[in-house]
Amino acid sequence: MIRKRTRDARAGRKVRRGIKLGKPVTKRGNPTNLGDAQKLGTQATVRVADTFAANVSPIVEAIRHSGVTSLAGIAKALNARGIRTARGGAWYATTVRNLVARLPA
Incomplete structure (x- = not known):
């Protein structure tokens, strides 16, 4: 009897x-969508x-054409x-490597 009353x-x-039971609910009553928000945030970060990388690549190519080929030298x-x-930070060999990895081959 208790089980039936609880279910009802x-x-x-x-x-x-109008809510889905068993899922976490925010204060506004919207189900949390952390997974979806994380995917959208990751996509935005990758886009930026x-x-x-596309904006800086001509400068890196100019540096390479001037004879500097090492990552530390480019940095x-x-x-x-x-x-x-x-x-807004300084360049290091590692940050140049990450940038070059984003550039098309």
């Missing part, structure tokens, strides 16, 4: 409030990084030109 009460609550040249990373 939960079903009634679901109909009245690809755009930045030094970018820093000397006053070009900052996407987050």
Whole structure:
């Protein structure tokens, strides 16, 4: 009897409030969608990084054509030109490597 009353009460609550039972609910009553939000955030981050890499790639190519081929040398040249990373920091061999990995072959 208790089980039937509980089941009926939960079903009634679901109909009245229009919520999905058993899932976490935010204060506004919206089911949390953290997985979807994370995917969208990742896609946005990748898009911004690809755009930045495309903007900096002509400069990296110019540095390469001038004879500098090492990652550390490219980083030094970018820093000397006053070009900052996407987050406003200095260039290092590792950040240049990550940038070059984004560029089309």
